[in-house]
Amino acid sequence: MLELYQFELSHYSEKVRLLLDYKGLPYRKIEVTPGVGQVELFRMSGQRQVPVLKDGNTVIADSTAIAKYLDKQYPDRPLIPIDPKQKGLCLLIEAWADESIGSKSRKVLFGALSQNQNFRTSILPSNTPDALKTLVGALPGEVLNLLGLGVGYGPDAVQAATEDLQQDLESLSLLLLESPYLVGDYPTLADFAVAGLSMLIKFPSGPYLDLPETLRGKGIPGLADRSAYETFFNWRDRLYADYRKPLSANTTAGATGSTPTSIEID
Known part of the structure; x- marks a missing residue:
């Protein structure tokens, strides 16, 4: 069976989970x-970031490399179109999503955690001791802002990322007004990349992630709840309903279980 080394709250891991479900490939989640x-993970794959996919003796790191491997090794339900123009557009959108939505959504999530005590504690794993939840919730937002400055997640960076994501979501909503998918008439790597990487902006409504039920369908205030982006999130909900399998059906828990162990995404 395929093994996916992951963080439950890694949106790049979610991108790969969508790809595996779309192709109908059973896999075992191993929470790093x-x-x-x-x-x-570094000893096995040569790098420390998730996701990493292990297929027998073959180890593949990076979500894009995993997508290309899956199409080559498991060609049913292809992710990348054959038509040259569609293939180019698919790969272009996927690369853009990795760099834009993937990077900026982490910053806006950090900003939301800094500003909202309830959101900060609710995103912790369900087995987190109450004392630790209290400690995390009691941290002043100013302290988190100072920590964010040290890694490029200060208030100015969060604001810039938020404004960029507003434009991204508006653009995606316009593209999807009269189209079922971003490229052609069937889902491609572009769709699953955009859908999976937007996870941190708004968590899926269904039982797809090992998260508290209270977080389902919730997300970043000002992004997840704006009517201007309703077209995009409705499209994503349909994509999940059609192709993403619920937790009980699509995975076997790994050696460390499937409960999230960190909110630090890859």
């Missing part, structure tokens, strides 16, 4: 423990 688990 931040720190020590990433050292083991």
